[in-house]
Amino acid sequence: MVQTYDYFCTDALADDVIYLKVLVWFAFVVDQVRSMAVTASAWQSLVVAWGNPSNFLGKVIFPVMTVPLTGLESCVVQIFFSWRIWTLRNDSKVCRLIAVLISLIALLQLSAAVVRGVVCAQPPSTARRPYNMEITAKLWLAGTFICDFIIVATMTCLLFQAKLESSFNATRRVVDRLIIVTLETGAITLTATLVQLIFYFRYPPNSLQQVGVMYILGGLYSNVLLSILNGRKRARRQLAETSHNFSLHFTDQSLPPPRSSSSHQDGLQSK
Template sequence: MTRGGEPYLLLTGPLFIGSLFNWSLLGTLVIQTYVYYSSRYNDSKWIKGLVVATLSLDIVQTAFATHAVWQILILGWGNPATFTELPWTAYTFPVMSGTVAALVQFFFSWRIWVLGRTNIAHIVAIVIDLVAVMQMIAGLVAGIQTAFIPIEKVGELKPQFTIWLAGSFGADVLIVVSMLWILHQNKGGISATNGLIDRLTVRVVHSGAVTAVAAGVELVLFILLSATFVHDTPALFLGKLYSNVLLANLNTRRRNDNTYSSGVITSIANSYVHPMFAVHGGSELHSTVEASATQLHDTTSAGKFSTNLSDHV
């Protein structure tokens, strides 16, 4: 038996599924934010401000997305014209996602700048910033232009959407590759340190792959199925993925850790020991780095290993 909604399945279904993921990831983000602030990290004000900004933007994005989905699936039920006259909140998807993604990418590029401490690392960090700005602007332009053209002509905006999604994907890949390069540069003859770096390498790949894969999937879906709303499924929660990755990285540290405080960042910049080892944390990482330090011949350098280490990766 044919159901009335089946002809519009590729329009209604993706919005419903995307909305479910959107709300689920918002719940996860709220919990992670609570854990972050209850841990009382001694972070710089701009780091705490970044957490507040991403959470606030994601709450607003969820409100906009819910309004759009409600207007289309509930109030517009049974009226095919609703798919050609979308609510204004539907055009905010690329705008909000691009903005949150850029903020998170700025954080990771800053971390590459601090950890790399080489001209190459600094150049890569600047490139990541430029790509992040580019994809954010492309998302803004795509969202605005979509509001002024018929829905069936959205496919004509492929360049704008491609720059937005390909930019997000490219920045994520650059971040992962850069962090892997920095980790690889610190491998040596100390087995304990090498084991630590191997574990951090897996973590970097996992966290970077989440957002890169989501942006890549959305790009492919938009190119292949731009006449449907299938590509809107990841678009609805892409920003939440970035925010959750940011909080997951900030929360993988010990309570009372002060890695991102101004004083620690200054000491990192002036340290003789590579900053990769001056900023790792957690009881496991602490013991690993401490064991590595005992194997160093240069006692002055070994003394640079702080007891208040934290995971900067």
């Protein structure tokens, strides 16, 4: 919420295209709905069903709503990075292919997250319910992890290439800052997804170890998106300060004025 306020209440980003503003509002609304679902599930588990740890997973609100909304948030952010890769190097067929691959994997993990929510809403007596929950969870988490890894690797390579192609120190410092931000924000979601994936394979599906990461996973993606967008203000400010401080200093040397041809001829005639 704070980062959303910071994005809309600044003049530095007022010239953003309407699509980015709609994207920020959409991510904000989805994150708020997911937060309400998580809060309702926590109330049900910690207050209503106090003393019964098996209710931490929740049978209605948490798996049915939180998992699809988390997949939606991650899909939106991943497609945003896919669009950035496409626009940064739209002249490269490899980068365009990577952008398309990221979008396809993002849609795949979103579909798996939605299907998992539908499966969780089915009665426990359904014959294929355990198998469907297992396969959808693997596709959702593995797809999210692979997509995040491709994004971090591609963005880092593109920024390093831009740094090598630039001959200005100020631009290189800004690119260094962008590389650090990309690695930091990408490492957050990448690590959280990896931990969730390890918990899923290491512990039983109904264990409580998975709940903690799943509570915060969707919010991490929204914060990463807003951190990237708001981070452009610092980069623009740094470039503006560098351009204002840039000046040329010439040595002031007092040279005698050149003698004209007429004065030179007068001097010869006087001799």
